[in-house]
Amino acid sequence: MTQTAPAFAEPTDGVAEAPRVEYLSAAEQFMLSQARAGNSRALRQFYDGHQAQVRGHLYRLLGPDSEIDDLVQTIFARAFIALPTFKGNSTLSTWLYRITTNTTHNLLRQRFRRGRVKAAFSWWLSGRAAQLQASQSDVRDEAGRVLQHLAPDLREVFVFYHYEGLTLQEIAQILDKPLSTIGDRLTRARKRLHELVTAT
Amino acid sequence: MNQADDNLPTDGAARYGCLEAHEDAEFAVADRLHPAALVRFRAHLRGCSDCRRMHALMDAVYRGPDPAASGVGIIRGDREFAAILRRVPHERPLPWPQRLLHTSGVVALSTTAAALLLALLIKPGEHPLEHVPHGGVTASLGSPSAGPGGAAHQAQVDYGRVIAGRGFLSTRGDGPPVLTDTFTVGTRFATEPGQSLQVGLLGRILANFEAGTEIEWTQASPAALDLTLERGLIAVRYERQPDDPVLNIHTPSALVRVVGTVFTVEVDAEGHTIVSVLRGEVEVLNPEDQALIGEVQAGYRFDHERSTYTDVGRTEVRVAMPLSNEGPGHGDVVRSADGTIPASWVVPGLPPAASLRRLENILTPAPVPEPRERPQVARSDRRHTSSLAAAKADDGQGLIDKLVRDAAETRREEGRAILEHCKSLYQSAQSRYLSARCLTRFMAEHGDDEDLVEGHLLIGILRMDFANDYPAAKLAFQRFLERAPTHPEAELARYRLWLANIEHGDVPGAVERGREYLRRYPNGKFAGKILQRFPKLVSEL
Numbered sequence: 139m140t141q142t143a144p145a146f147a148e149p150t151d152g153v154a155e156a157p158r159v160e161y162l163s164a165a166e167q168f169m170l171s172q173a174r175a176g177n178s179r180a181l182r183q184f185y186d187g188h189q190a191q192v193r194g195h196l197y198r199l200l201g202p203d204s205e206i207d208d209l210v211q212t213i214f215a216r217a218f219i220a221l222p223t224f225k226g227n228s229t230l231s232t233w234l235y236r237i238t239t240n241t242t243h244n245l246l247r248q249r250f251r252r253g254r255v256k257a258a259f260s261w262w263l264s265g266r267a268a269q270l271q272a273s274q275s276d277v278r279d280e281a282g283r284v285l286q287h288l289a290p291d292l293r294e295v296f297v298f299y300h301y302e303g304l305t306l307q308e309i310a311q312i313l314d315k316p317l318s319t320i321g322d323r324l325t326r327a328r329k330r331l332h333e334l335v336t337a338t
Numbered sequence: 339m340n341q342a343d344d345n346l347p348t349d350g351a352a353r354y355g356c357l358e359a360h361e362d363a364e365f366a367v368a369d370r371l372h373p374a375a376l377v378r379f380r381a382h383l384r385g386c387s388d389c390r391r392m393h394a395l396m397d398a399v400y401r402g403p404d405p406a407a408s409g410v411g412i413i414r415g416d417r418e419f420a421a422i423l424r425r426v427p428h429e430r431p432l433p434w435p436q437r438l439l440h441t442s443g444v445v446a447l448s449t450t451a452a453a454l455l456l457a458l459l460i461k462p463g464e465h466p467l468e469h470v471p472h473g474g475v476t477a478s479l480g481s482p483s484a485g486p487g488g489a490a491h492q493a494q495v496d497y498g499r500v501i502a503g504r505g506f507l508s509t510r511g512d513g514p515p516v517l518t519d520t521f522t523v524g525t526r527f528a529t530e531p532g533q534s535l536q537v538g539l540l541g542r543i544l545a546n547f548e549a550g551t552e553i554e555w556t557q558a559s560p561a562a563l564d565l566t567l568e569r570g571l572i573a574v575r576y577e578r579q580p581d582d583p584v585l586n587i588h589t590p591s592a593l594v595r596v597v598g599t600v601f602t603v604e605v606d607a608e609g610h611t612i613v614s615v616l617r618g619e620v621e622v623l624n625p626e627d628q629a630l631i632g633e634v635q636a637g638y639r640f641d642h643e644r645s646t647y648t649d650v651g652r653t654e655v656r657v658a659m660p661l662s663n664e665g666p667g668h669g670d671v672v673r674s675a676d677g678t679i680p681a682s683w684v685v686p687g688l689p690p691a692a693s694l695r696r697l698e699n700i701l702t703p704a705p706v707p708e709p710r711e712r713p714q715v716a717r718s719d720r721r722h723t724s725s726l727a728a729a730k731a732d733d734g735q736g737l738i739d740k741l742v743r744d745a746a747e748t749r750r751e752e753g754r755a756i757l758e759h760c761k762s763l764y765q766s767a768q769s770r771y772l773s774a775r776c777l778t779r780f781m782a783e784h785g786d787d788e789d790l791v792e793g794h795l796l797i798g799i800l801r802m803d804f805a806n807d808y809p810a811a812k813l814a815f816q817r818f819l820e821r822a823p824t825h826p827e828a829e830l831a832r833y834r835l836w837l838a839n840i841e842h843g844d845v846p847g848a849v850e851r852g853r854e855y856l857r858r859y860p861n862g863k864f865a866g867k868i869l870q871r872f873p874k875l876v877s878e879l
Contacts, residue, residue: 185418198403212429215422215423215429280395281402301402335395
């Protein structure tokens, strides 16, 4: 991960380095410079340009969830605060994915821990019910439930790779992990999903 | 066994069971299965319901959920963006001394005093976003270039116009009165009983101040426009584009945040705020911490003091009616108000039929202004008598010419009468919005008459002031100037053409029109207004 500045870092005396140009278009650089100065129109432009990405990713990661709107607000608030620390070592969307992951990771872990027993029971029930009815929407719901049984670390990698279409290198950059770790997690995620699906 | 199965090795097909199907499922979903194996896989699915269901589930897992609702509309987006800005101060990480205090806890009680001292001594670094107010509704940092739909030039943002009606305008702090129809930020408006005042801001906001209203325009920037309503009742129509400023109306007890709608705000005698929405949605915020107090949807009247919602009433609709620019019309027909409550306004109890959407059909009792009757042109008996007399005297070509002349004169008189009627509608602030329809009909019937070309000018002014339809207004002004370049009102038309350009956001066009005006009328009565917004044009004098 080359983007080393943490998402919640303090601004460096209010004066940030100019972002590197290779990942940013001229329009993005201009927008970024305005947004860093606190220009609300530029901040709005940033929000408009990326809110669908963030919201979509959260939906894919968490499924239909009442907290998605709240998380979107938190993520953008943190992104606005962290804008002065963005050095331009990645694209804006990659940087935003990282903030999204940082924000949601703990939530995912908490939910996974707390809901393990409950989920296992409901999983058994839904598995029984699935024997009786398997319409298209049921299959989609069941797929969502299957995904929720994946450990957070594995789920993040699976969602990034299969749903967001990111490369392993990009995922490694977002999660700040070695490439081999990402590859290993993806393999484990697939294997675990295969077990879950075939067990139903 | 079907045709496909016949092409496979018999021994392989015989060995292909559920175990093999499970192993191949992931490859099949990812489209990475060998074609021959895919045939065997599909053949197995046809005969095995469990594997078929497993495959459907695997396919759904790899396809993922469809975030169909990943986008948000302009209103919801505005609300969410404002909430994000409100959240920024809360999400800010604590300065490291405070963080240290939080994490050390009881472990380092002995060092607490020192850490506290350190925390007090070290001042947290100032952040640019500190200046973004809660809610972001009044954020106006930097001077960004305007995007599409945004305010293009400060000359457009900082100035407003009186469109109709009467009221007292003065500069901030009970300063000198404003004597022209153009005003700037900091202007206070007061309407006495029996008066009402309609003003335009930014070229997109049309506001109607009812009698007994006191209000001040306190701030304008490409991000936000702020009005402070001290008492009275106002109606506002704001056709907001995505990059346009947010309109904030401050009252003694609330902040009404508008993202594009038709609504009224009232501060009653006790200083309570009442917000009614006819189209769109507004948010009512706490003026101190910008916390959301209530969202008012179209068709509702929100009483801030009592926190109650009721249906909008006749009074609110009546106050908003002069802002109406909608009427029955289809296709290319220019729509203009005819006194019908627009279909887009939500007024509970009113049926959708246009003929029934009238003010008098709203149940709330309220005084309604008497509708004006269209004047009938009384034919002159004398002219008839004289025509008959001429007919008796001459039954040849002279008679025909005389009848043609009389018919033309009668038609012209009819035209003048209709024009006068339209002008009388135009004169009153309460009925001016109805004159657009009257004039449109008039121009359709008499538009080719050189003597009645003034209608183009009036239509242009109305399209500009009430419909914010600047292209149509410019076209009307140009038609007027083409047909009557030496008309006494040509100067007004040229000024209006300049004004339409600037309010439409076409600053280069406005500069060009302003230059043209100053060249023609160096001592014209509007020259000062043009120079006020574009001082550089003084070189044209």
